[in-house]
Amino acid sequence: MSGGAPSPGRAPVPGWPAAAPSSPPLPRRPSAPVLGASVLGPLVNLTMRGLLGRRRILLVGLLALAPVGVAVVLVVGGGLSTTAQLTRQLYDSLVMTTIVPLVALVLGTTAIGAEIDDGTVVHLLTKPVGRGWIVFAKMLVAGTAGVALCGTSVLVAGILLVRLDAPGLVLGMLVGAVVAVIAYTAVFVTLSVWTGRALIAGLAYVLLWEGFIASFFSGTRLLSIREYGLAVAAGIAGPEAGTLARDVPMATGLVLAAVVTSVAFWLGARRLARFEISDAG
Amino acid sequence: MSPITPQNYLSAVQTFIAFFVTAQAPELLGRDQRYHVLTLYFSRALERTDYALAKYGALVCALALVLLVPQAVLLLGIVFASIDLGAGLGEALPLVPPILLSTIVGAAFFSGIGLVIAAFIPRRAFSAGAIVAVFLVLSGVISVLVVQGRLRDPFRYVALLDPYALLDGLASTLFGVVGSNVTVTRSGIDPGIFAAGACVVAVATLIVLVLRYRRIEA
Amino acid sequence: MSAAAPTTTVAVTAVAKWYGNVVAVNDITFGLEPGVTGLLGPNGAGKSTLLHLVAGLLRPSAGSVTVDGRPSFGDPAVYRRVGLVPEREAIFPYLTAREFVRLSAQLQGLPFGSGAVDRALGTVELSNAADRELATYSKGMRQRAKVAAALVHDPAVLVLDEPFNGMDPRQRLHMMALLRALADEGRVILFSSHILEEVERVAERVLVVVAGRLAASGDFREIRRLMTDRPHSFTLRTSDDRALAGRLVGRPTVSGLTFEDGRLDVRTADFATFTRELPVLARDAGVSIFELAPADESLESVFDYLVRQ
Numbered sequence: 001m002s003g004g005a006p007s008p009g010r011a012p013v014p015g016w017p018a019a020a021p022s023s024p025p026l027p028r029r030p031s032a033p034v035l036g037a038s039v040l041g042p043l044v045n046l047t048m049r050g051l052l053g054r055r056r057i058l059l060v061g062l063l064a065l066a067p068v069g070v071a072v073v074l075v076v077g078g079g080l081s082t083t084a085q086l087t088r089q090l091y092d093s094l095v096m097t098t099i100v101p102l103v104a105l106v107l108g109t110t111a112i113g114a115e116i117d118d119g120t121v122v123h124l125l126t127k128p129v130g131r132g133w134i135v136f137a138k139m140l141v142a143g144t145a146g147v148a149l150c151g152t153s154v155l156v157a158g159i160l161l162v163r164l165d166a167p168g169l170v171l172g173m174l175v176g177a178v179v180a181v182i183a184y185t186a187v188f189v190t191l192s193v194w195t196g197r198a199l200i201a202g203l204a205y206v207l208l209w210e211g212f213i214a215s216f217f218s219g220t221r222l223l224s225i226r227e228y229g230l231a232v233a234a235g236i237a238g239p240e241a242g243t244l245a246r247d248v249p250m251a252t253g254l255v256l257a258a259v260v261t262s263v264a265f266w267l268g269a270r271r272l273a274r275f276e277i278s279d280a281g
Numbered sequence: 282m283s284p285i286t287p288q289n290y291l292s293a294v295q296t297f298i299a300f301f302v303t304a305q306a307p308e309l310l311g312r313d314q315r316y317h318v319l320t321l322y323f324s325r326a327l328e329r330t331d332y333a334l335a336k337y338g339a340l341v342c343a344l345a346l347v348l349l350v351p352q353a354v355l356l357l358g359i360v361f362a363s364i365d366l367g368a369g370l371g372e373a374l375p376l377v378p379p380i381l382l383s384t385i386v387g388a389a390f391f392s393g394i395g396l397v398i399a400a401f402i403p404r405r406a407f408s409a410g411a412i413v414a415v416f417l418v419l420s421g422v423i424s425v426l427v428v429q430g431r432l433r434d435p436f437r438y439v440a441l442l443d444p445y446a447l448l449d450g451l452a453s454t455l456f457g458v459v460g461s462n463v464t465v466t467r468s469g470i471d472p473g474i475f476a477a478g479a480c481v482v483a484v485a486t487l488i489v490l491v492l493r494y495r496r497i498e499a
Numbered sequence: 500m501s502a503a504a505p506t507t508t509v510a511v512t513a514v515a516k517w518y519g520n521v522v523a524v525n526d527i528t529f530g531l532e533p534g535v536t537g538l539l540g541p542n543g544a545g546k547s548t549l550l551h552l553v554a555g556l557l558r559p560s561a562g563s564v565t566v567d568g569r570p571s572f573g574d575p576a577v578y579r580r581v582g583l584v585p586e587r588e589a590i591f592p593y594l595t596a597r598e599f600v601r602l603s604a605q606l607q608g609l610p611f612g613s614g615a616v617d618r619a620l621g622t623v624e625l626s627n628a629a630d631r632e633l634a635t636y637s638k639g640m641r642q643r644a645k646v647a648a649a650l651v652h653d654p655a656v657l658v659l660d661e662p663f664n665g666m667d668p669r670q671r672l673h674m675m676a677l678l679r680a681l682a683d684e685g686r687v688i689l690f691s692s693h694i695l696e697e698v699e700r701v702a703e704r705v706l707v708v709v710a711g712r713l714a715a716s717g718d719f720r721e722i723r724r725l726m727t728d729r730p731h732s733f734t735l736r737t738s739d740d741r742a743l744a745g746r747l748v749g750r751p752t753v754s755g756l757t758f759e760d761g762r763l764d765v766r767t768a769d770f771a772t773f774t775r776e777l778p779v780l781a782r783d784a785g786v787s788i789f790e791l792a793p794a795d796e797s798l799e800s801v802f803d804y805l806v807r808q
Binding site for chain 1: 518523547548551554555556557558573575576577578579581582583585587589590591593594602603605606607608648
């Protein structure tokens with residue numbers, strides 16, 4: 001900037017020499033485009049460090065690995081040869097009802113919720129970065145972490161319980177859990193952008209809606225992410241699905257899960273674009 | 282699905298009870314810890330024990346109140362649905378003590394579990410996650426273990442760790458009916474033991490809560 | 500300053516911001532040019548709200564805030580030219596200062612290895628401590644880290660919310676020199692404070708905001724004059740109020756006298772002369788003064804007065 005040469009186009013960053021009183025005013029730069037995919041790396045990095053870099057991730061990990069623990073207990077101490085039926089029972093009542101939604105809840109609400117809560121999101125919003133990319137980065141990290149934790153847990157527990165007798169079932173359970181985790185984390189990340197009470201809202205959805213209402217009224221089955229996951233699991237398990245089989249076909253479950261994820265993303269990006277931060281946070 | 286009666290009401294709304302405690306316990310305790318308000322409380326003429334008792338009492342009262350209103354409505358329904366008022370009252374009034382007792386003890390032990398967890402985890406999001414995880418995972422895992430596992434004798438008593446089972450055992454003992462919770466029915470343990478377990482948990486969690494706040498750094 | 504290239508301007512036009520029934524900012528209009536502008540006002544006056552409006556973090560309920568003619572809210576591209584140093588201490592505690600500033604640089608699209616991060620850290624004198632985690636920093640150091648992150652992309656507009664909070668005198672002087680240097684390069688600097696001395700040392704122009712309204716604007720000397728030339732009130736407790744009052748009533752500097760229970764309230768338009776005359780009068784009357792206290796020296800009363808102008 002010495003001598004005041006105007007910066008050309010998307011300028012390389014000029015230096016700061018000691019101020020010369022006669023320097024001309026800073027020239028106005030042309031309006032540069034908003035950044036997109038190129039900032040995905042730093043955003044993902046930041047989210048990962050915030051989400052995974054602390055002791056609390058151990059708690060989530062422990063939660064995710066509960067099915068493995070149960071499988072070990074059953075295989076070693078139960079005094080019973082474990083069956084595919086037992087595995088299906090465990091999958092339905094423990095994994096898909098409790099573990100998957102909870103892991104997704106904690107990961108999804110913390111991914112952006114923590115930053116909104118303590119105000120550090122202002123450092124992300126005061127940058128020329130597309131809001132959709134911010135939301136996408138959060139969903140990507142939370143979803144991947146969820147898939148890694150729950151997928152591993154289901155795979156290991158499944159293999160422990162039925163060994164190689166029912167590969168279709170194990171594969172079905174794995175894919176179903178993965179689909180459910182992705183949809184859940186997307187919904188919960190969006191919830192965090194829309195409300196500061198995302199955890200309670202998410203819990204209400206999981207416990208009250210999916211746990212209570214949807215089990216009473218079969219018409220509402222199509223509005224439950226758990227059903228999508230189970231439908232996909234049953235579809236892939238094919239003949240080994242047993243009691244997991246649903247009225248909802250696998251294709252429907254898959255499509256609806258994709259729809260829910262996309263809508264969640266779109267809503268989250270829109271809301272973040274109109275996000276207001278006052279100094280009260 | 283069978284209609285909801287005063288006898289099976291608590292078991293029917295067990296998920297809601299878990300949700301209520303999960304939503305409220307972190308709010309009650311987490312805020313004061315995170316924002317260091319405890320120093321303000323304890324620098325007054327307020328015993329640490331009083332603080333813990335007050336929080337416990339508050340949550341139990343609130344939860345009990347929320348649960349008692351629908352049950353009162355159910356009782357009114359019984360009274361008005363019967364042929365004459367006398368018979369209706371005769372049918373409804375004996376239910377009042379079991380309703381009160383089961384609701385209060387049920388609210389107490391659920392609240393106690395939630396508060397103890399919230400007392401150790403100041404960050405609200407994580408304590409809420411931990412509380413609901415405890416309720417759901419314990420009940421889910423234990424019900425599978427008990428029903429499918431055919432556990433040998435000392436291990437059978439792991440059924441007593443299931444909060445929903447404790448609730449159901451409590452209700453069925455006080456009302457003198459058979460409960461609906463599979464863990465209770467399939468474990469082969471007398472429901473009265475579950476009821477006793479519920480009382481023990483209610484008291485034990487209160488003691489832990491008081492001890493925690495005696496020792497906590499403010 | 501040559502007019503060779505157009506400068507970045509910020510225009511705030513009839514801006515209002517309300518939350519339900521609470522009006523935070525009420526019909527404020529001003530424009531910003533290269534140089535330092537200070538936003539002065541008591542706590543709760545709406546300074547932070549105004550700064551957040553300028554920085555595009557709040558949507559105006561009425562009116563408009565534009566940077567180079569484009570609205571500041573809802574347009575992420577505006578952040579290529581604007582940098583904000585927020586007041587809230589929200590930082591990423593697990594990042595080091597260098598990582599934090601580098602994150603800022605990356606999110607601004609600065610090419611790797613451009614040296615901007617090092618320069619920014621050097622400008623705020625954090626180069627030595629740059630590789631320690633922000634959680635270990637003192638408040639003043641965190642403030643400087645935030646400033647470095649806001650400067651890394653060489654913004655034309657820099658908005659700082661209470662930047663001198665929590666800084667020791669040396670850091671404060673350094674920050675003031677930095678702001679002046681940045682302004683001399685042609686940047687638009689807007690910062691807020693509730694301390695007139697801070698504002699008058701750095702800012703060429705002062706905007707006084709009270710209860711959401713623009714109470715006064717101008718050169719800091721004009722503001723200072725407005726504030727000190729106002730009528731002052733004093734409360735006196737003496738050994739003989741009436742005797743002293745008798746002497747005071749004749750003086751031209753005294754514009755009002757009131758007897759309260761055991762005290763004497765005096766109003767004066769020229770407090771400098773009054774404070775010189777008072778001890779002489781008291782001595783001549785043989786009256787001992789036990790207490791002489793200004794009755795309205797608070798910043799609030801000063802601002803009150805300004806609003807009523």
